[in-house]
Amino acid sequence: VRRLVEDEMLERIRRALGGGIEPNGLRDDAAVVGVPGGGSLVVSIDSVVAGVHVDLTLCSPADVGWKALMGAVSDLAAMGARPVGALVALCVPPATGEGELTLGVMEGVAEASRQSGCAVVGGDLSAGGVLTVVVTVMGTVDGGRAVERAGAVPGDAVFVTGPCGGSAAGLRVLRGRHERGQDETGRDETGQERSLAAAYRRPEARLAEGEVARRAGAHAMIDISDGLALDLHRLADASGVGFALDTIPVAEGATLEEALGGGEDYELIVAIDPRQVDNYIMRCTSAGLRPPLQIGVIRADTGARYLGGEELGRLGWQHAIG
């Protein structure tokens, strides 16, 4: 049996099911649905499974709750949307300490909810085989148009909202400390280790950055959840274009490989008309945001996927499906 990777499986589900499943829902970061009253809502669902997306020996239950909510909120950021609310389903393995685990996860969910301004409006609690947190988020673009993956056109400037690889480097640092049996409380951590660990445990969705890019007329956006390279390939696939990158901003303490293939940084990739670039950067500055970093340009040839003249692989995280 040939194993399919996630993107291929989604394509197969779309083809096999047709009616009853909206084709766009499984493709973009989030779907846009018409709602009563004539408005529209940006909606997305996202899962965090212990042992698959997160390692419970390196994260507290509250970190897991935080990462689950922020990961979903990041899908709103990638559409240029503002949060309206979230629903959280928590499946906890039945065992001693299950109550504390449940409360710990929900504490992290509540912290991320306050930080992102995304209220938790509903939830479901259930026994499960492994700790699983599924979050649905709803957002709004205030009557504007949500920014999809598919809008990039040849000549667009490609930006990233910040340096990448911090989360992957944090995971590496935490794994190293754990394997060496170092102080679990992290009291002997260096400042850089601490900030990389925080990048892994407490990432933040770029909501303000996404909204500014949308208002500046961004053609296409995606959040870096699985790796800068893989997520940029996805944006290019959806848009039917290629790209040529000349530089990759690497987070302090991270490697170039981590910046390209490490997920969960939640920085945004933005494709925008080159004539809008000055306006875009000015809007970022006025909003008090870090200036976005141009990493390359969009090319017409969909097969052209380059970094510094070399072909760039689909580096990043996908699970195989058999």
Next chain:
Amino acid sequence: VRRLVEDEMLERIRRALGGGIEPNGLRDDAAVVGVPGGGSLVVSIDSVVAGVHVDLTLCSPADVGWKALMGAVSDLAAMGARPVGALVALCVPPATGEGELTLGVMEGVAEASRQSGCAVVGGDLSAGGVLTVVVTVMGTVDGGRAVERAGAVPGDAVFVTGPCGGSAAGLRVLRGRHERGQDETGRDETGQERSLAAAYRRPEARLAEGEVARRAGAHAMIDISDGLALDLHRLADASGVGFALDTIPVAEGATLEEALGGGEDYELIVAIDPRQVDNYIMRCTSAGLRPPLQIGVIRADTGARYLGGEELGRLGWQHAIG
């Protein structure tokens, strides 16, 4: 460590977390949120975990997908809402046949989606420890008011939209056949066995029934997901009232115990002003629905919880949390 049941745990989460978590979201079948454009949306999230909520030796993957979507849609029915759309997160254990399992579940999701008129607008696919399907549903009451659990008042007539216990009886029949090693294809099933098995494997949300009850002015509603007795106790708890039942409609082939304590029938319990009863029944008939069955009345004394003069326990399904 004392083990808490689900309802107590939800209460503890609400108390512990406060800010950032909307208190109603974890209490009612669904939450009502204001959306862009001035309208409101009824939203709910629900989980189905293999081995906890569903037995994969008795159900096909498509049955699991169907049950997951219908169970969530039933929360909309219980508020008197019409579906707007659903989001589906699927966690599948990584193993050989995972691709077929994924497609099978999504096929059942698509069938239930067509049957209920609830389009799947988005999804997420992930590896997981055990098969887990989490469904978020969104619905509308067309500018009306969603019917909550908390509105029952003394003197209200209590109705149920149909006979109960069919799903629990179906589970019993399927378990019996499985234990006796009987034909898995069900070719030797009697007609009654077949219809009870279908009640378990392919339950249907009472969307039309919920909408008619809302338009007829129902004070309070809940769907029977965990047992007629337990869910009626929840409605009474939320409303601060008691009840006196005089009859329980039992599905053909089911026992009284299955009708009281068996979940997943998805019939609705409706509390309504006695002066509206004729109007309510007439509306059901005009809509081509089965006539609802009166089972008792709401009492002012919150401690009064009777069936035929005897105290009625909280029969039904809750998982314990340690």
